[in-house]
Amino acid sequence: MKAIGFKQSLPISEKDSFIAFETEIPSPTGYDLLVKIEAISVNPVDYKIRQNAAKDTVLDTPKIIGWDAVGIVEAVGDTTSKFRVGDQVYYAGDITRSGSNAEYQLIDERIVGYKPKNLSIAEAAAMPLTSLTAYEALFDRIRIDAEKDKGKSALILAGAGGVGSIAIQLAKKLADLTVIATASREDSIKWCTDLGADFVVNHHNLKAELEKIGYSQVDYILDFVDLEGYWEMATDIIKPQGHIVSITGSSKPLNLNLLKNKSVTFSWELMYTRSMFTTEDIERQHDILNHVAHLLDEGILKSTLNTTLYGFTVENLKYAHEMQESGKSIGKTVILY
Template identity: 65%
Template structure:
């Protein structure tokens, strides 16, 4: 089968930044599924790992990344109980194992969901990583519910990005929150409003923009961009007894002591935690993805696919990385096999 990977970390402009190669199709065992991949999407984690994981190193075998896929189950391990051959599935995967940038992939059934039935494969492939991340931070980390939190305010930093695009929808349509999203360009502002944001503010003047929109403080803040860059604004804007959640990778420490006076809690989210540590609740991701699929099939949640590149090859995958690295993408970029 064909796979795409890299032997060393290079700028995407370099010829060998991503290379095609052949490898044997693996055989599933235990709880693994062998999935014939039909479409993948690219996330910031892809280019960050490509840029940094093999700096000043050269591997003999290419490293395969990619953490979003949709496809058909080709075969199953002997302990598989949730799926059967022929099932259409979607998933984000496990950062400690080979990724989805290959024609066939082994994936643990506990982190796989049944794909939505009423949308295209590429629309489904756009959703797993961002949906799991947004869902986990809202429901598993902050433990928000419509019953106790409906009508409260949430500020979403990076509303037009992959995770932000899903978080806006979940916060508005499932939790009934008043959603303030950040965006700075006309097209990203419209994107956020289309997904359900009540107010869109410019992140370049965050505190003043939020206050002008009528909010002296907000109950919840979701950071999907850069916790260091916005930390001082968060300290000002978060309401007493509020909650802040973040997925970003701070270069500098954050001063949690600044939150003490308001009794504010801070929550990290990493979508890969459950699979990395084989947690007792690892199958929760199977359940979340199934719920996401149901929400999409019912029309409550819409796919955040915005760009489709047809054909699985190194040049097309490089183009997807270039788009993500530009920082100007809206929604998700998918490569259809």
Template identity: 50%
Template structure:
């Protein structure tokens, strides 16, 4: 079967950074589903993994979002049957979704929203899981709007893939006042479309932005980009005893900056949506349940798809273009490819 992968970590401009390959069709067993992949999307984690994980001459296949049709099931599968349409974000420790047929554990797979095509569905799993877990599991935000009356959340990088769905969850499910960051006219407009009540510029001192718009100190902050760069801004504006969740690793000397939150007794949490699959936690099936609940919300129109660009059919040339697009830092929403 056809797939796209790499053998060595190279700049995306290099011809061999991503290559078309032929590999055997995987064999299904246990709790795995064999999925005929119909669409995939590209996330920043694809770029970070390609840049950081050396192939060492062995084929590496990226891809952490997919939608498709279940072709075969393992002998322990109970949640799906052949012919079911599914969507999922995969497992960081296994070969990715950039292939025609893919194996995925049923416990991290959801039913595809019935109202979505495969491309729309492929855009949503990773970012939805990340935003959902960040808000409701890491920050312990209530899903009862009445309990959040008067509370607000600051979402840094609102127009990115995770921010785009997080704004919707914060507004539609939690009833929070949503303040998002954006620095361009088009990203500000996108944030408002996704549910932001106010938008501030993350390239300016955050405290000044909050004072200028007479905004209250946020009870919660979701940092979805460059955690180290935003440490001081977050410390300046967050409410004492507030909570922060971040997804972007802090590297080098910047790790010491966590002390900046001590005087306000801030709770700081990490979110990594691959934790459950990587460590085979007892509650892995929560991601199956989460995706199914999200599918219902998409079908009811409570949440909307954040697909904003299409990159054509999956092959090395088009996937390189998609990686370049993500690396540009100007991507709004999600980018998908057909398989």
């Protein structure tokens, strides 16, 4: 099968930052499905792994990354029970295993969902990783209760990004929160508004912007861009007994004492936790993906696809990474095979 990977962590502009090569089609055992991939999408985690996985070494065999895919089940392992050969599926994968930048991939069925029927392949490929991340942040980490928390305020940092784009919709459509998204360019502001954000504020002057719309403090903060850069601001504008959740990490220790007097809760969200540690509730990702598929099929949520590239090529993968690295991409970029 054809795959695209890298042996060194090179700048994306370098000729060998990605290389195409041939490798054997793997065989599924246990809970694994063998999926023939039809489309993939690219997320910030892709370029971050590419930049760091082989920084000071040259790998013997190319590393295959990629964590969003739509495809057809070609074969199943001996303990699978959820899917059959011929089923069309979508998933976000497992960071500890070979990725989706290939023609075939093995994937644990417990983190796989049925592709939304009413979406195109490209529209569906845009959704798994960001949907799981946003859904877990809202309902597994903050544990928002749609009845009890209705109308509370949620500040979504980087509203026009991949995760922010679906988080706006989930927070509005499922939880009925007052959604405040950050964006600064005309196109990204319109994108957030079209997805259902009640307010869009400029992150360059965040505190003043929030005060201008009457929200000097908010109940929830969802950081999808730069926790370290926003930390002191976030601890200032979060309400007493509020909740901050972040997916971005920090290069230095955070001062959690800033949360003490307000009794604020802080959570990390990593979509890969369940698959990395084979947690007891690993199957929840299967359930979330099927729930999101239903919401997409019913038109309650809409795909965040913004750019489609045609052909599984080194050139398209490099271009998709360049878009992510720019920090200015809106929604999701998908590569159709």
